[in-house]
Amino acid sequence: MDYYLEIVLRLVLAVFIGGVIGYEREHAGRPAGFRTHILVCVGSALVMVTSEFMFNRFITLTNMDPARLGAGVISGIGFLGAGTIIREGISIKGLTTAASLWAVACAGLAVGIGFYEGAVIGAVLIFITLMVLKNLQTKLSKKYKNVNVVTGDVRGFINKGREIFERGNATILNVDIDSSKNDESIILKYKIKTGNNYDHLKTVTELLETESVNNVYTD
Numbered sequence: 001m002d003y004y005l006e007i008v009l010r011l012v013l014a015v016f017i018g019g020v021i022g023y024e025r026e027h028a029g030r031p032a033g034f035r036t037h038i039l040v041c042v043g044s045a046l047v048m049v050t051s052e053f054m055f056n057r058f059i060t061l062t063n064m065d066p067a068r069l070g071a072g073v074i075s076g077i078g079f080l081g082a083g084t085i086i087r088e089g090i091s092i093k094g095l096t097t098a099a100s101l102w103a104v105a106c107a108g109l110a111v112g113i114g115f116y117e118g119a120v121i122g123a124v125l126i127f128i129t130l131m132v133l134k135n136l137q138t139k140l141s142k143k144y145k146n147v148n149v150v151t152g153d154v155r156g157f158i159n160k161g162r163e164i165f166e167r168g169n170a171t172i173l174n175v176d177i178d179s180s181k182n183d184e185s186i187i188l189k190y191k192i193k194t195g196n197n198y199d200h201l202k203t204v205t206e207l208l209e210t211e212s213v214n215n216v217y218t219d
Helices: 002-027 034-058 068-076 078-083 095-113 116-139 154-167 200-209
Strands: 086-088 091-093 144-151 170-179 186-194 213-218
Touching: 002 034, 002 095, 002 116, 034 068, 034 095, 068 095, 095 116, 144 154, 144 200, 154 170, 154 186, 154 200, 200 213
Parallel strands: none
Antiparallel strands: 086 091, 144 186, 144 213, 170 186
16 A cells, blocks of 8 residues: 555656646746646656566566666657747747756656655756746846847848847847738847947947838837
């Protein structure tokens, strides 16, 4: 009876860990959220519980590696993580969610084998990374700006835009491409990191003076 209570404890803890991490992703509006993370964590824990069960049952009959099934989970979770990575134009989103799924799977494996300390500590660190460090990153992002450029010629402007930002001592970190409301032009949403000598007004003026640019505005 104690054995079955132990199994229940492991799987319930997996639900809790997956739920906590998944709630943060759900709250952030990511494609893999609350239920997905719970299923990944519980599934990983169940794999290790099954692996331990098989090892104990067949140890006298054959040599078995109890970590073999767990290794399959680590490599196999990649297909689910890939499904959360979205390419929009020339930018990529979803890498953090994919990493959280992989990390939750690892936590589930730890829970499944009974390594509670490692699973709980790992879950706390995952949550801190997703929540606390995200807020810290936001507070430290004063040198980051969002500049939106409305243009009718994306291909012709890309290289010119990069040159203008570089001359203004700004580094382009990410670019999203979005159609404008009238569907006659494209909005290039730049996320840039500014240097010490960055002149925002001068950079915006240069962008506006570019022939293919219709408008420039910041968030």
